[in-house]
Amino acid sequence: MNTVDLETQSLRSLNQSLHDLIGTTEKTKWTVLNPKGAHAIAAGIDSPMDITIDGSAGYFCASMNKQADVHIKGSAGPGLGENMISGTITVDGDASQNAGATAHGGLLNIKGNASARTGISMKGVDIVVHGSIGHMAAFMGQSGNLVVLGDAGEALGDSCYEARFFVRGEVKSLGADCEKKEMRPEHIEFLKDILERTGADAKPEEFTRYGSARKLYNFDVDNASAY
């Protein structure tokens, strides 16, 4: 177990120690004390490791994560897990704007609420938010799954491609070309698995699925006003 106290050690030395493990295969364990909202904690890591961040993190925490399992005991600032490739990020509190933006893979598990633009341009990540999310979530989402146990704000899934959205509560409004879809057995199966993996207290049948109406894929003059 490696413990790094950001009260006495620099953020740069922490991130350098984590980056020095890139290319290694042995699983390591890390605890980061006194994060106090610092930016870019554990950004750009790429090796199997468990990292516990003992408090709240600032911008871009665990962004570009590959392979690591990151647990934030507090809340996270903007850009949490941005461009994540694989691994998991679990946040006990809330996440600010742009959580999981452009992320290609892995699992982002937010136990509290997430704010605006959650999963914007998501490209394969699975995001589970136990609370509610803000406006413009999954704007231009390409693939992956966004599961929300609470409510979604305005313009969910605007201009989305093949990302799937499952919302248990209210959706304030759907974005352009995003529509309600039927729940098929494979969606129930998917939800059952991911809800169990993320410790979410909800039943798959309670969710509504949303996704692309696929009307904006190719230019059509009749849709000009929607572009």
Add this chain to the structure above:
Amino acid sequence: MCGIVGLFLKDKSLEPRLGELLTEMLVTMTERGPDSAGIAIYRNGGGDASKLTLQSENADEDFATIDADLGNAIGATVTSERNDTHAVLSVPSDKIDLARDALSKIRPDVRIMSVGETIEIYKEVGLPKDVAARFAVEKMGGTHAIGHTRMATESGVSTLSAHPFSTGDDQCLVHNGSLSNHNRMRRQLRREGMVINTENDTEVGAAYVSWKMKTGSTLGEALESTIDDIDGFFNFVVGTKDGFGVVRDPIATKPAVMAETDQYVAFASEYRAFVDLPGIDNARVWEPEPATVYFWNH
């Protein structure tokens, strides 16, 4: 960019520490705005006196005998307390308009930072820690205070373009963002009789809120109408003599976080500005919703 911090105390026992707590918050936001900084602090008010906070490029010369000179000009007792490039004048409240007019004649180069019963505004170009130190902000007590660290976008780096802006008695506003319709709105507000001194977009936002309150709106109503009438990106934090308000534009691209305990309400651009506040580990911490007005009153 730009950084905003604000602290509105509910617990009187914290009042002597207001300046110290705000300074820590302000300095933490240096990376968001290293070119200038300012604070508005509400303190030591009441009675029959009002305060004029002044700033001068030639403070030694301008402030040496300003109490006697202004006192003679308006026929009243005026006291002055110098603080670096600023001075706080205490003037009988019924003579405040006279004092403003007289100042423009006897000290035409002196700038009025704020007018009111309890507000004082201090702002200068420089790193937040240096600005806070030159005014000894950490020694100031008070009921509530707002601070700003600026990274200029809409207008140049100067003392007058630094925030907070005050466009009404005991009112101040700080801003993170940039406004799109400020030129047109500046012309409209000037036609309504509002005094706007700079080409800065934020001052127009401040004047808009002051104008709404002057024409009958409460602080909350004035902030509500910014959502409809002001175009652009903004987080506004506004102070009045006994109030503290927050509003974000509907798109909400600028960061904001709030914390509340039994002792205080705090606002900051980033959570890390809160980490030294007492009891923060047990505070309710949340991100204010877009297009939603929050305000607190004493």
